[in-house]
Every structure is written in C-alpha cells, then in structure tokens.
Amino acid sequence: MRSEQAAPEDDFAAWFRLLETPGVGRETARRLLASCGSPAGVLDATRSTLRALVGPAVADALAKVPPQLAERWQAVQAWRGGGADRHLIVLGDPRYPPRLLQTADPPLLLYVQGNPACLSADGLAVVGSRHATPQGLDNARALGRALSDRQLLVFSGLAAGIDGAAHEGALLGAAGTVAVVGTGLDRVYPARHRELARRIAERGALVSEYAPGTPPLAENFPQRNRILAGLSLGTVVVEAALKSGSLITARLAAEAGREVFAVPGSIHAPQSRGCHALLRQGATLVETAQDIVDELAGMAQRPPSPPPAPTAADGPVDPLLQALGEDATTLDALQVRTGWSAAELAVRLLELEFAGEVARMPGGLYQRRHTG
Secondary structure, rough: OOOOOOOOHHHHHHHHHHHHHOOOOHHHHHHHHHHOOOOHHHHHHHHHHHHHOHHHHHHHHHHHOOOOOHHHHHHHHHHHHHOOOOEEEEEOOOOHHHHHHOOOOOEEEEEEEEOHHHHHHEEEEEEEEOOOHHHHHHHHHHHHHHHHHHHOOEEOOOOOOHHHHHHHHHHHOOOOOOEEOOOOOOOOOOOHHHHHHHHHHHHHHEEOOOOOOOOOOOOOOHHHHHHHHHOOEEEEEEOOOOHHHHHHHHHHHHHHOOOEEEEOOOOOOHHHHHHHHHHHHOOOOOOHHHHHHHHHHHHHHOOOOOOOOOOOOOOOOOOOHHHOOOOEEEEEHHHHHHHOOOHHHHHHHHHHHHHEEEEEEOOEEEOOOOOO
C-alpha cells in the first residue's frame, strides 16, 4: 500500500502518513499499531486486514495518499531544517516523556523546539485566565519565578494572561519553562508572544502534537490541555472562570492521578470562581510556591506499594510482568520494584501494551492482561 521507497526518513514519513489519514484519530492509530507493530506495518497491511481492524471506510482511506500530504510533509521538513534544536519524537523514542506516557491518551507524535529533555523534567503546570487581573498576573509571575528557582520547571500554554506571565516568571529562575501550544511550531499564537516563544525555546522547549502549518483552530486548544496536564507533577490554577480551559486542565490532571492546586482570590472577582470551585472539590490551597513544594514532598514520603507475591509459571516470566502482579500499578511503584529508570519502564511498557500483555488504565495506572 505504500508508494514510498525505503529511506532514512521512512519512519517519520510513515508516522506522518498514518496520522494525516482522514478518519485515523489517536485511538484508531493505537489500535492499528497494536496489531501491525509500526506505522510502516500499518501501511503495508492488506486492505482485508485493515478492514477487519478498523472497518472499510478507514481501510479505504489508508489505501489512498491523503490530499495535500506532500505539501504538508514539505512544511514539516522545512521546519525541521530551520535549526538543530527541532525534533520529532514518536511513541517508543527514548526521549518520549515517561510521565506523559502514563496518561490515558498520550500523543503519538510530538514536535519539539528546544531541549527535549525538559519534557521529562519535574515541573508544574501553571494555568489561568486569558483575561487576568493585575494581581493575578503578578501572582503568576511570582509563582513561576519561585518554582523555577526551586528547580521545578514551569509548564504552561503560551496564551495571553496567566500563561504568559507564568512563562515570564519562570524564565527569570533557574529551571526554565516549556510551552505546550495548540498550533504548529512555525506559528506563534498570540502573535505578540513571538519574542517570548523565542526565549522559551532557548531556555526550555516549545512542544505541539500539531504539524507545522497548523493554524490556531479553536478545537485544538482543549486537546493540548491533556498534554500540559500529562507532562506535569500537578496543575496550579491561578485565576479561572467557572467554564474555562484551565478547569479542563485541572480535571485532566486529576484524572491522570496528578495533584491540583488553586490560588484563592477575591470573592467579588469572576476570575476567582473557578479556583474557589476547585478548592471546594479538594484542591490544595496555594499562597506561596513553598505550599506546592511541601505537598510534593509529602507525596514522595508516602510508602510505596508492596512488591507482588511470586507467581508460578510454566516458563520464564518477563520481569516487568512479574513486577506488575495482578493489580493496577503506578509507574512510580514499578520503579521501586524493578530498579529501572522511568524512561526504561516507559519504553518497555509501551512494547508490552502493543503486544497486548499490558493495559493502560485511567489515573496513570498499568495492569497486566491475561489473554490465555
């Protein structure tokens, strides 16, 4: 089904072709990858195989070259050629951030400008209203600076208001900052943050799951919030209305088993109502960065889950499957049980997930599957 000749760029080109095919969303792509092993395997599969997996409409779409594919791939190549700090990171790449891999819906391909190691660093998402109050902007800058000075990287969304202020504060500190955006990385939205984006790429990274050339589409920004929440140890909401993207990020953080923090504000300010709602729901109240550090330290001191009891088997058991045991387990618990790094675990768990031996569960949990 592929017309391309094998080439060094074939892996990235196959990923791009798969994800650009109409009707192939992230869930469908994961199903195809689990059965076919790789994007190249999907594109080489027979139409009858694909129809059995995803139905005739998607199978037929995979048999055709998507409209404007060559033009869009050219835009990706032009962007990549703009500097050595530009990277494509796919699932299974050792640089893929392990914390993001623990989430229910990790992106399959990330575009990164800057230092990709920043995506795996310990840090907090700091988010809030685009229409922030002067006090909210001051709080976000101060919090961003204080977290960065404590070697906690600040993740935010490069939006106007609280996001931009948090990035600015973090750039004044030691750790730096990462912006997760809802456009291609060849565009900056809002345009007035162009210089801020340049500084972020120098001191941290810009990251997107959208290919270069993607404009600021409204539906993409709620989607990027799951990446923002997934990269972080927790999410701090500085100011937010009751219906806002910031509360979506906080909800996604909670669903991924991460901490949620909220900065209280005036009872008379609409921008404070979202934070107060989070506090009523159990979010940790934040007055200073130290409140966050203390909460994270308390989490780290909680005892890990006990190791699983040994199980009998007819043959050798994969050590990671043995460490998983029978109950849903966190990546942190697996690190304690195996002594492996988070990056090593993330790659091996992905292999086992594609092999159908491990299932990813809500809340950043993994569980062994029994297919026999």
